[in-house]
Amino acid sequence: MMNSKEVALMFDLPIDTIRYYERVGVIPPITRDKNGYRIYAKRDLNWIFLAKSLRKAGLSIESLIEFATLAQSKEGNVRAAQKQILQDQLTEINSKLEEMMHARDLLEYKIVTFDDHVAKINAGELSDDEVEELWTMKHFKKQEIPLAVE
Secondary structure, eight states, X not given: OBOHHHHHHHHTOOHHHHHHHHHHTSSOOOOBOTTSOBOBOHHHHHHHHHHHHHHHTTOOHHHHHHHHHHHXXXXXXXXXXXXXXXXXXXXXXXXXXXXXXXXXXXXXXXXXHHHHHHHHHHTTOOOXXXXXXXXXXXXXXXXXXXXXXX
16 A cells, blocks of 8 residues: 555656546545545556556546546446547557658658768759659558557
């Protein structure tokens, strides 16, 4: 069991953020001791870690609230909805990663060819219409990838 200060230090989060997560329902309610102080169990720590990680991955507060609310539901059919929230976020992250990899490839290419390109321009060997068409190059075109199948 840990107190709020220890949890905040452990996850490098302000105590106010952790309390906010609890207040709005991003994490389930935290058990309190006889004096009213929050005491965090491993389950609570997992929730905080999950919330912090999914927020960094771009999941909205609203989706996190929905996920946590579903987790606390007594209905048996909510697990599929929880899993779908995670699947949707994974699909979005994979799409963003693909875009980042294309941008990375373009940056690497431009860095590798930069000096040669500038030298050709300075020597008058390239005009504005003679430069390469980056958007047509195979490794910079966005590829259509199928969505993940469950």
